Structure formats: structure tokens, C-alpha cells
Amino acid sequence: MVFKRSPAITREQVLEALKDVQDPELHRSIVELDMVRDIAIAGGHVGVHAVLTISGCPLKDTIVDSIKSRVASLPGVDRVEVHLGVMNPEERQALIQKLRGGQGPTRPSPFLSGESPTNVIAVASGKGGVGKSTVTVNVAVALSRLGYRVGVIDADVYGFSIPRMLGVSGRPTIIDQMIIPLERDGIRVISIGFMLPGEDEAVVWRGPMLHKALTTFISEVHWGELDYLLMDLPPGTGDVSLSIAQTLPKASMLIVTTPQAAAAKVAQRSAKMAEKVNMAVVGVVENMSYFQPSADGDRIYLFGQGGGRLLAEALGVPLLGEIPIDLALREGGDNGQPLVMARPDSPVAQALVEVARKLAALVPTPAAVSGAR
Ligand SMILES: Nc1ncnc2c1ncn2[C@@H]1O[C@H](COP(=O)(O)OP(=O)(O)OP(=O)(O)O)[C@@H](O)[C@H]1O
Ligand SMILES: [Mg+2]
Structure with missing residues (x-):
């Protein structure tokens, strides 16, 4: 044998x-x-x-x-x-x-110096509650499903909602001063909500501390290689938005508005602010555009019509989508199961995927520019 x-x-x-x-x-x-x-x-x-x-x-x-x-x-x-x-x-x-790419700890983050190949997109609005966080989360999931490497910064330090909407909780690992983002289905996420002792804790920081928190999110978080870093901004044109625009030389802005002409007017202020600090507005998403009780029923324009298109025309940028009012979209946000993740084939999820597609075409990754993707 x-x-x-x-x-x-x-x-x-x-x-x-x-x-x-x-x-x-x-x-x-x-x-x-x-x-x-x-x-x-x-x-x-x-x-x-x-x-x-x-x-x-x-x-x-x-x-x-x-x-x-x-x-x-x-x-x-x-x-x-x-x-x-x-x-x-x-x-x-x-x-x-x-x-950090073999560089010493004193080297500024590539995001701050404008050298990072990652496309940073700040999601802004004039008014509160128009759906910035909902759009951020679902577009992040959509970009990830399209094969991009995606990160999300919850820059709404007072009214953070990304942890709940994306269904991520826990504490980030900190290796010396380097913060490792949490993850949901490959999407890297950081929020002030992960750092507070309890979920209902209020953040009482003022301007300079806010600025510090955001720069920390950008420079001391180990994002790794990302194609897109979406930043969910608080409403309005306050310090946080300005702070980001000043900190990140290459960020662009996606504006969310509801269809009322008045809301679009307010949103235009965000765009003006972006212009002042040399931030490019890439497009507009109109949210809560209409309500359609049944697939073959009439559309009800609860908040009027046309605000998103008007705003996009006024800014000379494309309207990337008109997202209807949808119960499942709201529930997905409340349950940490973004609609694009839970029901990717539903028409509303598809409309959000389309926003992500258009966004990726407008702000291409270096790989896409060179034809590698
Ligand atoms: N298209 C929609 N259909 C139904 N509900 C929606 C839609 N968009 C957003 N919502 C719901 O409206 C509420 C506000 O949305 P969201 O938190 O995304 O807005 P926001 O602009 O981020 O608000 P804030 O200004 O407070 O940060 C949430 O409960 C969300 O689930
Ligand atoms: Mg929000």
C-alpha cells in the first residue's frame, strides 16, 4: 500500500x-x-x-x-x-x-486639502423636514448597490437622524485618535449619535465645537477608499453648512426641496450660500412631490407643483427626481430599513436609484472619468 x-x-x-x-x-x-x-x-x-x-x-x-x-x-x-x-x-x-498613506500624523487630511479622490456631496435644504436625511440614506444605499464605495456623515449634530434611518447603532472603535466608522451593508457611517451616552441625549455645543466635531468626522475618521461621501446637513444656511463648505474645498451640494414655490425660494438661499463659498450645486431633488393613493389613482399634489423644477431652472442645474409621498418610504426611515434596501424594486425606490444614477453621472468617480468603470 x-x-x-x-x-x-x-x-x-x-x-x-x-x-x-x-x-x-x-x-x-x-x-x-x-x-x-x-x-x-x-x-x-x-x-x-x-x-x-x-x-x-x-x-x-x-x-x-x-x-x-x-x-x-x-x-x-x-x-x-x-x-x-x-x-x-x-x-x-x-x-x-x-x-494614512505612509504620511506622518501632522499631514492634513486629503479631504481638507482637496486631494482626496472621493466625491463629497452635501445634501442641503432651506427648510427643515423636507426629506434631506431620507434622500441621503436612500441615495447612499442606491449608490452602494450600483457598486460604489459609499460613506455617510451625519452632519446634523443637533438633530441627527442617520443612525435610526440607516439602522446602525453602537460605538465606533477608536484606535488611538483614529475613529473607525460603523457600517451598514458596506456603507460606512459616522454620526454624533454614536458618541453620546444615550439616544435621547441633547447636543449643546456651540459654533466652534460644532466646527471641530465636523472636522473630526472628516479628518480623523478612517474612511478608507470611498467613491462618494454623502453629508446630511441640518436645515438652512447656518454655521454647519458654512463650516463644511469652508472646510472642504471640493464638496458639491445636492439640494432637496418640496414642491411649494415658497419652499423652493427658501432653498435658493442655500444655493446662494453655496455659491458664495464656491461650492458647486449639482442638482435638485423634489421630495413629497405628490401623493398617489393607488397605482391607477389620480396624483394629489398636496404641496403644490413645480417648485423643484423652478428651483433647478433658476440655478441652472438638473432636476434629478420627483419623489412622491410614500408610506413605505417613511416607515423604512423609522425602522432603519431604507426603502431602496428593503424594497428596491418599488417605483419610489426606483425613483431614488435614478437620482443616484444621475448624481454619479454628474459627479463621476476618477475611475469613471478614465473609463475604468
Ligand atoms: N417622500 C416621502 N414620503 C413620506 N414620508 C417622507 C418622505 N420624505 C420624508 N418623509 C418623512 O418625513 C419626515 C422628515 O424627513 P427627513 O427627516 O428626511 O427630513 P429632513 O429634511 O432631513 O429633516 P430635518 O430638517 O429635520 O433634518 C420623516 O419622518 C420622513 O420619514
Ligand atoms: Mg435631517
């Missing part, structure tokens, strides 16, 4: 396999991030010693499972043991530097 012995497993093979294992929060290979400290091989038995960024890493089980399954898939491996440790402060600093 001839025994077929598998060839001995090598350290290189294990390392190669581990290159496929990503840190679930940092989205980079654990090998690339120098998180693999040691590999021990004895026959078919492989031991991996990996170091995590911080000791309470909430996703450590995920990392262990992916190491185990990836290494176990190598021929000849019959047992995998994972031993976890924690990086020392120097290793952590080295990792942060690596994540």
Missing part, C-alpha cells in the same frame, strides 16, 4: 493565504497591516499568532473565523489554532501611519 503524503506546508503558503483575510473594520489585509506576528507549523497543524489594534476589538471573532477558514483551506492542513494578542503603541502608530 502506498501512502500519499501531502507536501509539507510552508510559512509562505500560510502567509499568502492570510493575505486574503481582511480586518473587517479597516478593510485591508491583516498581512499588509502587519497584524500577523508569527506562524508555527507542525505537520498538518498550523498556529497563527495575530495582533489586534485594540484589546476590546468587537470583531475579533470574525477575524479568528476568517483566519481559520482561510488557512484550513490549504491542502494538508488539518488543524488551525489562532492566538490573538494586542499591538503595542508603536505598532499601532505604525499602522495608523500606513492607513
